[in-house]
Amino acid sequence: MKKLLFLLPVAALLIQACSNDFEVAAPWKEVPVAYAILAPKDTAQYIRVEKAFLDPNVNALQIAQIADSIYYPENAITVNLERVTNGQRIQLHRVDGNLEGYVREDGVFATQPNWLYKTKEQVIEGEKYRLVIERNDGKPDITAETTIPSEFIMRTPNPADIPPVISFLRDISPTIEWRTDVSGVYFSIQFQIRYRENAPNGTLIKRDTLYWTPAPNVRRSDQQVAGNLYRGTFVVSTESFYRFLVENIPPASDRFRFFDGIDITLEGGGAEIERYLETAAANSGITGAEVIPTYTNLSEGFGIFTSKNRTILNKVRVSSQTITDMNKQSPERDLNFQ
Known part of the structure; x- marks a missing residue:
């Protein structure tokens, strides 16, 4: 959950706090703020629920530093996830994110405690979920909906090949291709290079692993293909791959290097993420300290309720042709891959 998308470093941008851009002449008003990214492969789901104040007599920056001013009292709200198809509700419980491994970064907002709402119940791919925040003061529920993207289908490298193979040639860059349902819109691609x-x-002598994100933000095509799915593609530049290796591995003449495989992670989120990115500058993770949202899909207040999914293609072999091309010229030749 520390990384969205994404995504991005998007998917991640999304669990943040509230705007300080208040109109000082406005009357006092409490504004609900909520953020969540549901993910079926995560071991737990977290939702941030806070409140912003419009107060003509108090500086918003001062309010933001007081934890009691930005969080609802525990008995003031009940946070639920509702599976829309059958009405099943999951009640979330308040936890301190700092103790869950999500330490909030220093910034405009109070960092301790870092209240989040948590459930270990798994959310289901392809299902629509409704966030329902019940306020115990009689005000209307705060709601939002998202549909979990179904499992993404990798097409190239071909998972049917044993093992799958990828080639980075000087005159031909490889293409990553996949399929998604309508709920998967915005994607990131990460390589774990061993x-x-x-x-x-x-x-x-040693084993090592490099982490590379060649595609942090990729939108899938709107063209529908077989099975009511949508096509996503991204060309991974051979030049960028070589440059990444050269920048992260020192030259060596006293040893030989060998690729042990690449794990390719495809992570994608819903249309809400795309709309958010189009309308807001954001920083990543639920530990983020500040962001001014201009897009919301909540029935009241500010924030975003969305979802993501991911698939991993493991142990992709780097082709022998790649090694041949790497060794044609420096500086990549000096890495001494065999």
Whole structure:
């Protein structure tokens, strides 16, 4: 959950706090603020629920530093997830995010405690969920809806190949291609690149892993293909791949290097994420300290309730042609991959 999308570093942008851009002449008013990214493969779901104040007599920055001013009392609200198809409700429980591993960054807002609402109930791919925040003072419920994207289908590299293969050639860059249902709109692609170093006599020196995000923000096509699915593609530049390796691995003449495989993670979120990105500048994660939202899908107040999914293609082999092309010229030749 620390990383969205995304996504992005999007998907992630989304669990933040509220705007300080208040009209000082406005009458006192409490404004609900809520953020969540539901993810079926996460072990827990977290929702941030806060309140902003419009107060003509108090500076908003001062209010933001007082935890009791930005959080609802525990008995003031009840936070639920409702599965729309059958009306089943899951009640979330308040936890301190700082103790859950989501330490809130220093900034405009109070950092301790970092109240979040949590459930370990799994959300289901393809299902629509409704956020329902019940206020115990008689005010209307605050609601929002999102549909969880179904499992993404990788097409290239081809998962049917054992193992799947990817080639980074000087004159041909590889394409990542996938399929998604209508709920998957905005995507990121991450590579986990594993390699090892051997001495000339074959003795293992070390194993290492590099993490690369060649595509932080990719929108899938609006063109529908077979099975009522949508096509997503991204060309991973060979030049960018070589440059990433050169910038992160030192040259070596006293050892040989070998790729041990690449795990490709495709993470994608709903249309709400795209709309949010189009209308707001955001920073990542539920630990983010400040952001001014201009898009909301809540029935009242500010924030965003959305969802994401991910699929991982493991142990993709780097082709022998890639090694041949890398060794044609420096600086990538100096990495001594075999």
